[in-house]
Amino acid sequence: MKEAFEIARLIRKSLRGELSGQEEKILSDWRQASRDNEAAFQEMTSGSFYTDGTELWETFDFRVAYGRFLQRKFQQCRSRRLLFRVARVAAVVLPLTIAIVLYIGLGKESVPATNYAAAATILPGTSKAVLTTGDGNTIMLGQEYSDSTIIADGMRIDASTSGLTYAGISGNSALVYNKLEIPRGGEFCLTLSDGTKVWLNSATSIQYPVAFGTKERRVFVQGEAYFEVAKDAKKPFIVQFMSSAVTVLGTSFNVRAYPEEGHSLTTLAEGSVCITGGDNTISIKPGEQVEVDALSGDMVKREVEVRDFTSWKDGRFVFVRRPLEEIMRTLERWYDIRVVFKDEEAKRISLSGDLRRYDNFSRVVEMLGLTGDARFEIKGNDVYITTE
Incomplete structure (x- = not known):
């Protein structure tokens, strides 16, 4: 579990664009060590993982989450050989899921709450x-x-x-x-x-x-x-x-x-x-x-x-170490919102993520809130961002 927490820390820093050169190598070596590790990394850097992770933290029932993960993967697979592979991947993902949710959750009280109910009324294009x-x-x-x-x-x-x-x-x-x-x-x-x-x-x-x-x-x-x-x-x-x-x-x-x-x-x-x-x-x-x-x-x-740079036409938003100001310009056009940065520091926050283009804005802002230091205040179609 100690290694899982270390990998969890590196993945979170990766999503925020904060990895040092040495940390990048450690994470890269871990991903290349096995196909299961790479599959686990892809699972955890998807947009849905963080939403699932929040629910996981709130319920704290890891056995239920593990069952849901296996059920979802089993439904996607059609051969016995792939089913065994899914079980191996799940065995890798589970401890990392626990680690990342705990890692994020331990600091959750210090992160200002975002009005997700208001964000839910903002629909995709x-x-x-x-x-x-x-x-x-x-x-x-x-x-x-x-x-x-x-x-x-x-x-x-x-x-x-x-x-x-x-x-x-x-x-x-x-x-x-x-x-x-x-x-x-x-x-x-x-x-x-x-x-x-x-x-x-x-x-x-x-x-x-x-x-x-x-x-x-x-x-x-x-x-x-x-x-x-x-x-x-x-x-x-x-x-x-x-x-x-x-x-x-x-x-x-x-x-x-x-x-x-x-x-x-x-x-x-x-x-x-x-x-x-x-x-x-x-x-x-x-x-x-x-x-x-x-x-x-x-x-x-x-x-x-x-x-x-092309995933938008296939229903995804992929950001790799992009400043929040640039990310919000893209989301501003798609969700037809107005974004206001209350301080310059928030513009420079670097984030990475793979988001579903057709999700309501609440799902998107929830992931951005979990992987960065920004606070989102939503009033109608106006989104105010600050680091305070």
């Missing part, structure tokens, strides 16, 4: 968007509106509750642009006339031709979007944002370009892309990212874990 056609008409789209077929700008547009698909062919040789805007608290999926798929995050807009020309396929983005570009060797696909542009033939990548953040991030999942900013041009390969300063055009290339 939904599928919604506003389409502006070439003639200036606006059409509301999303879960609140029924599926429909739109005839506009010489194109047939199929609109579902979750996406938009350009299915017809325009006979007009001139480029006619449509614009799709996703509000705060929204998301949407777009399939362009060439078959390219675009996932659009909250507070994002994209302007695009209803049918592409003969030389290139160019779209304009503000906000965050994930692209799966249809291959066409004769017509490069160009995404233009801020003072930068990404040029590809066929690939998958994420662009984050919110003007208020002062920089853009292009993260490559598959294929290859070329990023241009000012007088500079950089090519990247999968697993690499380029950051471009919006004012100077300065570019920085780095290796990253792609999932940390």
